[in-house]
Amino acid sequence: MKANKINVLDTTAIRDCTGCAGCSLVCHSSAITMAFDKSGFYRPSIDDELCTMCGVCPDVCYKFNDFESLNPFDGSQVLAVTNNYIDDMNAVTTAGVATRLAEHFFTLGYNVCGVKYDYEKNEVSHDIASSLADILEFSGSKYMPSDAKDAFEKLIQEKKKTVVFGLPCQIHGLRKVIDKKKIADRFILVDFFCAGMMSQNVWEKHLEYLKRRFSISKIKKVNFKDKTQGWHKSSLSVVDEAGNRYRQNRFNDLFYSFLLRRLPYQEACYSCEFRTQVVSSDIRLGDFWGEKYKSWDDGVELVTLMNPQGIKAWEEIKDFFSYQICNEQDIYESQKSGSMNTSVKKPQQYEEVLKAFSSDKTIEEIFKDFKIATIPLGGVQ
Numbered sequence: 001m002k003a004n005k006i007n008v009l010d011t012t013a014i015r016d017c018t019g020c021a022g023c024s025l026v027c028h029s030s031a032i033t034m035a036f037d038k039s040g041f042y043r044p045s046i047d048d049e050l051c052t053m054c055g056v057c058p059d060v061c062y063k064f065n066d067f068e069s070l071n072p073f074d075g076s077q078v079l080a081v082t083n084n085y086i087d088d089m090n091a092v093t094t095a096g097v098a099t100r101l102a103e104h105f106f107t108l109g110y111n112v113c114g115v116k117y118d119y120e121k122n123e124v125s126h127d128i129a130s131s132l133a134d135i136l137e138f139s140g141s142k143y144m145p146s147d148a149k150d151a152f153e154k155l156i157q158e159k160k161k162t163v164v165f166g167l168p169c170q171i172h173g174l175r176k177v178i179d180k181k182k183i184a185d186r187f188i189l190v191d192f193f194c195a196g197m198m199s200q201n202v203w204e205k206h207l208e209y210l211k212r213r214f215s216i217s218k219i220k221k222v223n224f225k226d227k228t229q230g231w232h233k234s235s236l237s238v239v240d241e242a243g244n245r246y247r248q249n250r251f252n253d254l255f256y257s258f259l260l261r262r263l264p265y266q267e268a269c270y271s272c273e274f275r276t277q278v279v280s281s282d283i284r285l286g287d288f289w290g291e292k293y294k295s296w297d298d299g300v301e302l303v304t305l306m307n308p309q310g311i312k313a314w315e316e317i318k319d320f321f322s323y324q325i326c327n328e329q330d331i332y333e334s335q336k337s338g339s340m341n342t343s344v345k346k347p348q349q350y351e352e353v354l355k356a357f358s359s360d361k362t363i364e365e366i367f368k369d370f371k372i373a374t375i376p377l378g379g380v381q
């Protein structure tokens with residue numbers, strides 16, 4: 001029997017939620033809102049007084065729909081891309097393809113939606129750019145959950161051509177919504193090779209630690225992939241109000257010790273099908289890790305053009321980059337210990353660590369309590 005509403009009281013269903021906001025976007029009676037749960041992930045909550053049990057929300061939720069098992073990369077075009085246009089490689093995560101696509105389509109008059117970090121509120125959210133300066137705020141991966149609902153809602157209402165950047169699960173949710181509303185032809189969707197999403201609580205405890213450790217009162221900028229020591233040995237750096245920069249190589253960094261151990265990811269990430277079997281974007285971007293470009297240290301981007309729409313978008317910006325044509329096997333090779341590692345299981349300590357991060361403990365105490373070590377060069381498998 002088909003469910004006629006997402007049951008937020010069903011703890012299994014809700015814990016497997018990706019927080020994509022699709023359900024809240026299709027709700028006719030505005031009964032569904034999105035907010036952080038105590039574990040630090042976005043979750044829907046349904047107002048029973050407003051809910052009419054119309055049955056539309058499960059239609060767009062992956063939990064209630066079967067996927068055809070397929071190889072989504074079959075027939076896609078695969079490129080290894082390096083940068084020709086940015087002087088400061090620290091301004092972008094990998095080679096800046098996302099930033100260039102955003103600038104290009106903004107100049108053509110599209111709505112461009114990406115993720116910004118509001119340092120005053122310590123909030124990460126999707127936003128619609130109103131200037132080229134806004135697009136620079138989108139540059140750089142932020143490894144904490146983004147609130148997509150308000151921006152996606154506006155994009156759906158405004159009848160403009162639109163480019164959206166987001167995680168595979170967010171882009172899948174949006175794709176289901178725009179297909180249902182029959183407005184998909186005005187959207188270009190770009191997602192990322194993604195191993196998973198960390199809890200906001202981990203980031204908040206890490207921020208507290210950095211402020212304590214370096215006596216910083218305000219943080220003005222965070223770079224999760226500072227390439228001062230190169231792309232392979234990237235660091236996490238923060239800049240304080242006075243412009244001082246504090247940088248820690250990710251192999252010695254507390255936040256990365258948890259992130260690279262996938263502890264604690266959002267529960268749905270451990271069995272995510274959008275990483276490997278279902279791609280709903282036109283373009284998927286990532287880091288071209290692995291042997292092939294091991295000696296390149298500026299950032300080599302894995303660009304996968306999923307369909308003619310993705311190919312056309314790339315054709316419009318390709319002159320800003322150098323690139324080599326690769327093949328489908330390169331995707332699996334470059335992502336085998338990251339987003340395509342299907343052997344990743346939910347760690348045994350998961351529940352306990354999640355609990356600790358919603359307690360009063362500091363990140364250093366949690367690090368010690370669970371005997372977490374820093375990450376050896378080369379990563380953890």
Ligand SMILES: Cc1cc2nc3c(=O)[nH]c(=O)nc-3n(C[C@H](O)[C@H](O)[C@H](O)COP(=O)(O)OP(=O)(O)OC[C@H]3O[C@@H](n4cnc5c(N)ncnc54)[C@H](O)[C@@H]3O)c2cc1C
Nearest residue numbers: 092093094095096097098099114115140142165195286287
């Ligand atoms: C949470 C997360 C996990 C990732 N995991 C992997 C991985 O396992 N393997 C891999 O190869 N690549 C991963 N990536 C992708 C990688 O970090 C780069 O984003 C990608 O290579 C594009 O680089 P770029 O230089 O083109 O991006 P830039 O030009 O620097 O632009 C950054 C883009 O990321 C978007 N963005 C930033 N933060 C978020 C967020 N929290 N949620 C959604 N979108 C965001 C911005 O809107 C912007 O479009 C991940 C990205 C994120 C955000």
